Amino acid sequence: MSDFDVIVIGAGPVGENAADRVVRGGLTVAIVERELVGGECSYWACMPTKALLRSGAALRAARQVPGAREAVTGDLDVAAVLRRRDAFASNWNDEGQVSWLESAGIPLYRGHGRITAARVVEVTGADGTTTTTLTARHAVIVATGSGALVPDIEGLRDAKPWTSRETVAAKEVPARLAIIGGGVVASEMATAFSRLGSSVTMLARDGVLHLNEPFVGEHVAVSLREKGVSVRIGAEAGSVKRNDDGTVSVILTDGEQIEADELLVAIGRTPNTQDLGLENIGLTPGAWLTVDDTMRVDGVDGWLYAAGDVNRRVLLTHQGKYQARAVGDVIVARAKGEPVDDAPWGRHAATADECAVPQVVFTDPEIASVGLTAAKAEAAGLRIRVVDYDLAATAGSALHAEGYRGHARMVVDEDRKVIVGFTLVGPDVAEMIHAATIAVAGEVPIDRLWHAVPAFPTVSEVWLRLLEAHGR
Structure with a gap:
């Protein structure tokens, strides 16, 4: 058994930043990670997705300026785009991130972290054996993020669709890509893969980027259609089938059938709390964790915190890192018996989540x-x-x-x-x-x-x- 002041479950950017703030505040901290240190943003989201999109955006910019336009002699080099994407995903190797943890004095425990009691985290290795039991004197921070939501559409799971992970890490560009969804991931990947040569069909039941101002979706839909994307507003998948030749058939609720080589499902996210041991502390497995402005989890006696996607306040990396700074500081302050300023302007309160969240969608x-x-x-x-x-x-x-x-x-x-x-x-x-x-x-x-x-x-x-x- 190893004792620390704080234990962080999840070594993505949120967990890393929270642990760093705790260490800077003079407390000891351990971090637990079952996958790659650096998390979703580093390997399957922010960095590789923007790398996929950037080359096409640069080419578009050159073609819109006379003088530069004439210098453009070809289309995107798909292989070069994918190599650049791989480089920004560190070729899915986390040695650099692990090295940073070591330099910051943050011990890393590889394995699946599970809360077994108040302030106790059990870490199980990949072989299924328990490797270490960690105890926290002051707090446990859950920073396990979220995963892609796969809806209960007939045949969908059996068809093994792509989620954002498989799409971003794709080694080849499919000739035909169907997308279920019209939100940020769906719109960005429709942009990226249409530029890379895919014939894209986008099934946007609720519209394109419908949570934004109405003119946003209108601009993006027009642009996607100009690039050859079939944007089907209101279209809904009723069932899905993976055919013997590897292609995918999507049967819409009106009976129409869409054929594709790959299918991306991008309709939302679900919290990574299914096997976190929440039932051991009176919470519901698989549920989002509700928190106050200091990231302290409701329904637990003061020692459990949650930052990033898992608390559902804002599912954006930069806001998660903002929450991580707040939670790290507030845990240090409370551990030292210092007053915690919970006023709207206080640095220990993540009030921007309510009023000033910036977001960029890298469509065209x-x-x-x-x-x-x-x-x-x-x-x-x-x-x-x-x-x-x-x-x-x-x-x-x-x-x-x-x-x-x-x-x-x-x-x-x-x-x-x-x-x-x-x-x-x-x-x-x-x-x-x-x-x-x-x-x-x-x-x-x-x-x-x-x-x-x-x-x-x-x-x-x-x-x-x-x-x-x-x-x-």
Whole structure:
């Protein structure tokens, strides 16, 4: 049995950051990981997916600028794109991440971590034998993330569909790819694989990126169709069959049959808590873990915390890392008997999860947003004003790319005169969203934003145009 101040289950970016904050605060910590150190983001999500998308985005950008367009003599080199993807996934080798843990003084326990009692974690090796029992003096942090949700569609599981993992790590590009889903993963992979040569059919029952502002899905659907993607809004899979020749048949609820070489299911996520031992501490296995703003789990007597996807607050890596910093600091403070500032501005409280979450969808065009949509702001009871502007109408947009198309929306709380939501659609808008994140998180008054003058000629000139449209 080994004793530590804190035990972290899950060595993805969230677990790593939480452990690092605990060590920096002067406590001891152990981290448990059953797969690769670095987690989903490093090997099957953020990094390799953006590597798959970046080459096509660069080619698109070159073709939209006269002078550069003429220098482009061919299409994407698929093999080179996949090699670059492999490099960003470290060829699915975690030696570099393990080395970082060692340098930070964080012991790694390889195996499946399971809570057997309060502050006790049992680590079972790959061969099924118990290797170590760990005890925590102060806290256990669950950072096990989430996995792809595979719905109960007839024949789907037997057909062995791709999830985000298999798609991102694919060694070959299928001639025909069918996608069930219309969210972020579905839209990004439709973009990536259509660029790489697949004939893509996207079955978007609820629409494309329907949780965003309505114009977002409209822009992306138009762009995907221009690239040859068959975007089927409202189409629903009724059953799936893997044929003898390895192809896949998707039978829609209206009887139509879609044929593909591979099928990606991308309809949502499920928490990795199925075999975590939650039943031993009065919680439900397979459930999301509900937490307060300090990431402390409800229904447990103060020692269990959960950060990242597993608490379902925000399923984004950067917000998980933000939560990890907060939970690490608050555990250190509580262990040392120091006061914990739970006020909205306190560094021990992850309040941005409620009001200022930035997200980028790396489709073509890119989607960058932060805060509330207009619909969500109204549902929250805010008296808002929505200000829209054609992003292509700025001088910077015309210089950036020929035929630039885009849109900007600012959602203003009229009672407080602050921005509560901001959405951009357009080529290469990802790098613009942090300015809006600062405005939303900092609750910068509209009157003060007039003094944040955007440089000319840049696409960021849209800030001035939005303020002009809003008026003083």
